[in-house]
Amino acid sequence: MNPARPITTFRLASLLRLQKDPKLALKLFKNPNPNPKTPLKPIPYSLLSYDLIITKLGRAKMFKEMQEILAQLKEEIRFTSKEALFCDIINFYGRAHLPENALKVFDEVPSFRVQRTIKSYNSLLNVFLMCKDFDKMRELFVGIEKFGKADACTYNLLIRGFCTSGRIDDACKVFDEMKKRGVSPNVITFGNLIYGLCLNLRLTEAFKLKTDMVKVYRVYPNAYIYASLIKRLCENGELNLAFRLKEEMIRNKIEMDSAIYSTLISGLCKVGRKEEALIVWEDMKVSGCKPDTVTYNVMINLFCKDKDFEAAYRLLDEMVEKGCKPDVISYNVILRELFNEGKWGEANDLFEDMPRRGCSPDVVSYRILFDGLCNGMQFKEAALILDEMIFKGFAPRSASICKFVDSLCEGKNEDLLWSVFNSLEKGKIIDVDLWRMAVALALKDDKISSSFELVDSLIDVVN
C-alpha cells in the first residue's frame, strides 16, 4: 500500500483497530496522514474511529487524552454516538476507582445529543458497587425514574451490593421488591443471593434457594451457582458433599467449567489431599475443559506447597505456551514459597524478572519481598525494596515496618535506620506505633543532635 496516499475513513478505522498500543493509536488518530508533505485536508473521522480511540484510551486509563477526544466528538454533528460508548467510559472510570469522574460523564451524556436509558444508569450503579459505596448506590436508586424503569440488571446490582457487604436480609428485601414490581428474577439474581448466603455461612438457606429457584421460578442453576456452593462446602471441610454437587452437575448436563475444577482442586489441596487434587487436574484435561489462569495458579500453589519449584516453573512455561498469561498471583505464590524456603536470592531474581515477563509486581509482591528479605536478615536489600515500594505508592504492612525498625535498632544499624525513616517520611506512612518507636529510639540515642533531627523531621511529617 502506498504510504503517501491520503488515508481513507475506512482505512483509519481499521488501522486504529489493529493498533494495540494506545499511545500509537492516539498518534495515528491525531495525525492520520503519515506523509508530512501531503497538504492538510479535513480528517476523515468516523463514529467508529472515535469509538475505537476512546475505548483504547479508556482501557489504558489515559483519561486526560480520552477527555480531549471526547470534547472533539461533542463538536461532531455529522453523527450521534451510541449510549454504549458512554457505558464503556463510565465503566473505565469505575475500574480506575474514579466514581466522581464516572458521575460527571453520566451527567454530560445529554450534551452529546445522546439519550440516557437504564443502561448507562446501571453502568453508573456498577461503578459505585465496584467502589463499595453502597450508600451512594441506594441514593442513586432513589432517583431512578428519571431514566427509566429499573430492570433485572438494576436489581441484581443492588442485591450484589448488599450481599458483598454482608447485608443478606437487605438483599432479600430488594429481591421481594423486584418481584412486587413485576421484574422477573433471573439466574444472576439467584447467583448473587446464593453467593451472599454462602459468604455468610447460611448454607442451608442457600441450598433451599437452589431448590426453590427451579420449583417456584423455573430458573435453573448454572456453574456460577455451583461454584459458590462447592467453595463453601470445601471450606467447611465437607468435600464429599462438594463432589456430590459435581456429580449432580454432570447428571443435569450442566457444563463443568474451569472455575468448578479450580475450586475443587484448591479445596482438596487445602486439606492436604494432594494426590486426589492431581487426579482432578488430570480428569479436567481428559474431559476437555481448558484450565485458565486461575486453575494454573491453584496448581502452582499445590506444587509450591510441595517445594517442587521445578514443577511450578514448568507450569509457568506451559501457561505461556497455551496462551494463558501468568498473572501477578502466579508469581506471588512462587515468591512467597521461595522466601519460606529461604531462597531469597532466587526469589529476588524472579521478582526482578516479572516486568520482563509482562507482569508488574503489585502491593502483595512487594510485601512478600519486603517481609521475606527482613526475615532473611537481608536488611540492606529490604531497605531498598521499602524505598522502591513507597515510591510506587504501595504501603508495607505496619507490623512489618515495626519489626524491621526493631531489628535495625537491635543491630545498631543507624545509617540504615535513618534511610528507612526517610523513605517512610516520603510516603507519609508513619503511624502511631512507629512514632512510639522513633521517640523511644531518640531518647535512648547517645547522639543527641541526630535524635533531635529525627524528631524534628517526624514533627514535619505530622504538620
Next chain:
DNA sequence: CTAGGGTTAG
C-alpha cells in the same frame, strides 16, 4: 463488556 462464581497474600 449495563449484572454473577473459582486462585495468592493479610
